[in-house]
Amino acid sequence: MKAVVTVVGRDRVGIIANVCTALAGFGVNVLDINQTVMQGYFTMMMVVEVSMCNVPVAELVTNMDALGREMGLSIRVQREDIFEAMHRI
Amino acid sequence: MLNYNEILATQDMIQKRHLDIRTITMGISLLDCCDVDLNVCCAKIYKKITQRARDLVKTGEEIEKEFGIPIVNKRISVTPISLVAAACQTDSYVEIAKTLDAAAKTCGVNFIGGFSALVQKGCTDSDWKLIRSIPEAMKATERVCASVNVGSTRAGINMDAVAEMGRIVKKTAELTADNDGLGCAKLVVFANAVEDNPFMAGAFHGVGEPECVLNVGVSGPGVVYHALQSVKGQPFDVVAETIKKTAFQVTRMGQLVGREASKRLGVPFGIVDLSLAPTPAVGDSVARILEEIGLAVCGTHGTTAALAMLNDAVKKGGVMASNHVGGLSGAFIPVSEDEGMIAAAESGTLVLDKLEAMTCVCSVGLDMIAVPGDTSAATISAIIADEAAIGMVNSKTTAVRIIPAPGKAVGDRVEMGGLLGSAPVMPVHDKGSEAFVARGGRIPAPLQSLKN
Numbered sequence: 001m002k003a004v005v006t007v008v009g010r011d012r013v014g015i016i017a018n019v020c021t022a023l024a025g026f027g028v029n030v031l032d033i034n035q036t037v038m039q040g041y042f043t044m045m046m047v048v049e050v051s052m053c054n055v056p057v058a059e060l061v062t063n064m065d066a067l068g069r070e071m072g073l074s075i076r077v078q079r080e081d082i083f084e085a086m087h088r089i
Numbered sequence: 090m091l092n093y094n095e096i097l098a099t100q101d102m103i104q105k106r107h108l109d110i111r112t113i114t115m116g117i118s119l120l121d122c123c124d125v126d127l128n129v130c131c132a133k134i135y136k137k138i139t140q141r142a143r144d145l146v147k148t149g150e151e152i153e154k155e156f157g158i159p160i161v162n163k164r165i166s167v168t169p170i171s172l173v174a175a176a177c178q179t180d181s182y183v184e185i186a187k188t189l190d191a192a193a194k195t196c197g198v199n200f201i202g203g204f205s206a207l208v209q210k211g212c213t214d215s216d217w218k219l220i221r222s223i224p225e226a227m228k229a230t231e232r233v234c235a236s237v238n239v240g241s242t243r244a245g246i247n248m249d250a251v252a253e254m255g256r257i258v259k260k261t262a263e264l265t266a267d268n269d270g271l272g273c274a275k276l277v278v279f280a281n282a283v284e285d286n287p288f289m290a291g292a293f294h295g296v297g298e299p300e301c302v303l304n305v306g307v308s309g310p311g312v313v314y315h316a317l318q319s320v321k322g323q324p325f326d327v328v329a330e331t332i333k334k335t336a337f338q339v340t341r342m343g344q345l346v347g348r349e350a351s352k353r354l355g356v357p358f359g360i361v362d363l364s365l366a367p368t369p370a371v372g373d374s375v376a377r378i379l380e381e382i383g384l385a386v387c388g389t390h391g392t393t394a395a396l397a398m399l400n401d402a403v404k405k406g407g408v409m410a411s412n413h414v415g416g417l418s419g420a421f422i423p424v425s426e427d428e429g430m431i432a433a434a435e436s437g438t439l440v441l442d443k444l445e446a447m448t449c450v451c452s453v454g455l456d457m458i459a460v461p462g463d464t465s466a467a468t469i470s471a472i473i474a475d476e477a478a479i480g481m482v483n484s485k486t487t488a489v490r491i492i493p494a495p496g497k498a499v500g501d502r503v504e505m506g507g508l509l510g511s512a513p514v515m516p517v518h519d520k521g522s523e524a525f526v527a528r529g530g531r532i533p534a535p536l537q538s539l540k541n
Contacts, residue, residue, distance in 0.1 A: 004096055034093060045096055058154040076100070078157035080091070085345040086338045087095040 002031070002080040003050045003057065005064070009073030011042040019044070019075065022067050027054040042073075047080065103158055107311035107373040108339060110346050111366045112162040113149055114287035115356065116294035116302045117141045119168040119203075127179045131188040134173070138165060138192035138201075141301050141356075146197040148353045152346055160346065161308075161508075165193060166292035167203035175215035182219050186226035186233045193232040200275075202292035204235040207282065210244040210531070220253055224260040227272030234290035240280035240477035242484045246532040251477065254278050255470030255526065259493055262462070266495035269503040273492040274425075274457065278473050280480030280487050285360050285415045291453070291488055302359040303351045304416060307343035308366045309335070310427075311373045313403075317381045328382060329402040336363065336406030344411045362416025363407030364452065365399070367427035369510035375399075375420050376429025376439075387429055388439030396420060397450035417486055419452030425505055425512030426457055435513045441472075449479050454488035459503040459512035462495040469493060471522035474532075482535050 007019055020030060028048050035044040053060055061077045068075030102108040122133035142165050149163040167173075167189070174182050186204050193201040204226060206216040223235045237254060240246035258278075262270035277291040284295020287304035294302070316335045320327050343361040351358035367375045376387035382395045400420045408414055422444065424430045433439035441458065448454045454476050460469075473489045480487030494503045497514050504511045 004091070006096065006100065045093060047091070056151075058151045061154045061157070076157060079155050081345055081349075082156045082158060082342065083091050083096055083099050085341040086099050087091065 001049070001051050003048050003077050004080050004083060005046040005048055006076045007042065007044040007068070007073055009042055009071070011037050011040055015042055015071070015073065016044065018067070018071060022064065023048060026060055026063070027052045028060070102312050102338075106309075106315050107368065107370060108309050108342065109159040109161050110305060110343055111308040112164050112287050112306040113145070113160055113347065113350050114164040114166055114292055114304050114306065115142050115145050115354075116166045116285065116298055116304060116359065118294055118298065118300050119173045120296070122173055123176045125176055125178055127177045127184060130174060130177050131184055134185065135188050135192050138167065138189070139195050142196040142198065144354060148350055152349055152353070156346065158342060158346065162199055164198050164287070164289060164292065165196065165201045166287070166294045167201065168294050168296065169203060169205040169207055171206035171213070171216045171219040172296065174219070175213065180218060181225070182222040183225045183229055186222065186230050189233045190230035198232070200232050200234050200289040202234040202236065202289050203294060204233050205237065205293040207238045208247050208250045209238050209241040209280070211247060212250060220250070220257060223257050223276060224264045224272065227261045227275055228264040234275045234277070234292065236277040236279055236282065236291045236293060238279040238282035239473065240481050240532070242281060242481050242537070243534055245534040246280065246474065246477045246481060248474065248526075248532060249529045251474050252470050252526045252529060254473055255466035255468070258469050258491060259466045262493045262495055269497070269505070270492045270494045271505060274490065274505055274509050276490065278489045280477035281485060283416060283486055286417050287362050288364065288366065288417060290490065298359070299357055301356050303347060303354065303356045304359040304362065305343045305347035306362040306364060306366060306416065307339050308368075308373075309339035310365050310367045310375050310378055312339055313365065314372070314374070314378045314381055317378060325398060329398055332399060332402035333406035336403045337410045340407035340410035360413045360415030361407070361411040363404055363411070363414055363418040364416065365403055365420040367421060367423070367430075368508055369426055369428055369431070371428050374427045374429035375422055376427050376433055380429065386436055386438040387433040388443045392443065393446050393450055396422070396447050400451040417452040421453060421456065422447055422451060423456035423490070424458050424515075425503070425510040426508060427510070431511065431513060434515055441515050441517060445475060445479070448476060448487055449483060453486055454480070456488065456490050457492070457509065457512060458490070459492045459494050459497070459514045460517050461499055461514055462493055462497050464493045464517050465521065465523070467521060467523040467526040468517055470526040472517070474526070478532070484537070
């Protein structure tokens with residue numbers, strides 16, 4: 001099962017490192033990263049594999065959201081199906 | 090592979106345009122709960138509902154979290170109680186309503202529908218008992234919704250029931266006068282009621298439905314409104330196409346969530362109801378969509394045509410997005426639950442007669458309308474009869490959910506709170522319909538050919 005992680009916030013040192021470390025801790029494998037900085041704003045989208053995640057996906061969502069708050073960022077984890085359903089026939 | 094813009098577009102719809110799943114509603118058959126003893130019947134009902142729907146709210150919340158899309162309501166609908174309770178030796182069904190209320194609270198759902206009777210052709214003794222229990226039941230419970238189907242295209246209109254419902258609506262308002270007649274917000278009078286409607290207050294689990302089923306109602310007026318802002322001034326072909334595409338996307342969310350919930354709960358997936366259901370929140374209004382189409386204020390000339398096009402385009406877009414479509418499926422126009430409708434009614438542009446015309450082309454009917462507290466029962470019955478006639482002749486569902494707010498007059502406001510919103514009290518015609526309503530009997534079913 002895949003999920004999409006969206007990270008948005010003011011750019012600073014270590015965002016990718018922190019997010020990826022946290023994901024690794026949950027047993028989540030990163031499949032794809034797309035990242036850009038627009039006018040000082042960091043925007044990253046990752047496609048990750050959550051089948052081997054060591055906590056339920058709902059808990060992963062809560063934990064990543066909490067990490068985001070700690071870092072002053074928005075970190076959103078959503079099952080990939082929602083995007084597929086909306087944009088693919 | 091998904092691209093950046095698609096991901097952003099979806100997130101934008103959810104965060105800024107109020108895209109949500111309005112409700113997942115579990116339909117539960119209570120036909121096996123019949124008993125001669127009222128207390129035994131209540132105990133069976135409580136047990137069955139709390140067992141079947143035990144995990145409904147928890148599962149809904151999990152899905153909400155994983156997909157990142159709000160599921161605003163988790164609800165339950167049950168077999169019309171007039172059928173379930175028919176065998177009980179009792180004169181009142183208020184105890185059953187209290188049992189439904191208790192079961193809803195235990196399961197954590199905010200509404201339970203099915204305190205209902207289907208009397209389009211005539212009333213059984215049990216139907217009368219149910220109808221006459223409604224005012225007391227609405228007073229004694231918090232989460233129970235009642236509905237009565239008084240007409241259909243095949244049966245005509247049961248005018249005895251229509252006359253009685255005018256009195257029942259009045260009495261319900263009086264008994265819940267402390268809350269501006271809130272009881273009436275949980276009472277719907279239908280024509281051509283559907284058996285798989287997930288939306289309250291009119292949901293019930295029809296007898297043609299399986300043992301247990303999950304139905305989904307989507308929403309998304311804000312998404313449609315936003316999409317239309319990008320096609321300003323363009324012809325109606327473009328407008329309709331834009332609405333269709335948006336409705337497709339919105340409905341796919343409903344289909345996905347419904348399928349996932351039904352899998353986790355081990356309950357068959359019923360239908361997606363393709364309705365544009367507004368909320369009182371700014372930016373989540375059907376009226377504002379109509380205004381975006383080009384009307385200065387919702388309710389002015391052109392509103393009916395705009396609404397007809399909107400309603401049709403929503404269905405066309407949604408049909409392809411879902412395996413099974415059902416329920417009410419159309420644009421809702423509940424006055425108190427739609428910020429733009431409230432404003433239009435307050436400005437005096439949107440009046441009851443125009444709303445009635447609008448219900449000819451969309452679901453569902455005169456919904457969440459506050460009228461003066463001194464409106465007579467006969468006038469309310471006549472309003473119900475008009476609406477039922479529109480449904481009967483056009484082979485569509487229509488409904489009346491009207492609040493004769495005790496002590497309030499035109500210009501006042503009725504505060505319902507939460508999703509029910511607030512309604513400006515609208516004027517009704519002051520010429521009476523007493524003799525019309527007093528006739529009783531049945532309006533014959535209409536011809537379905539020779540249409541003009």
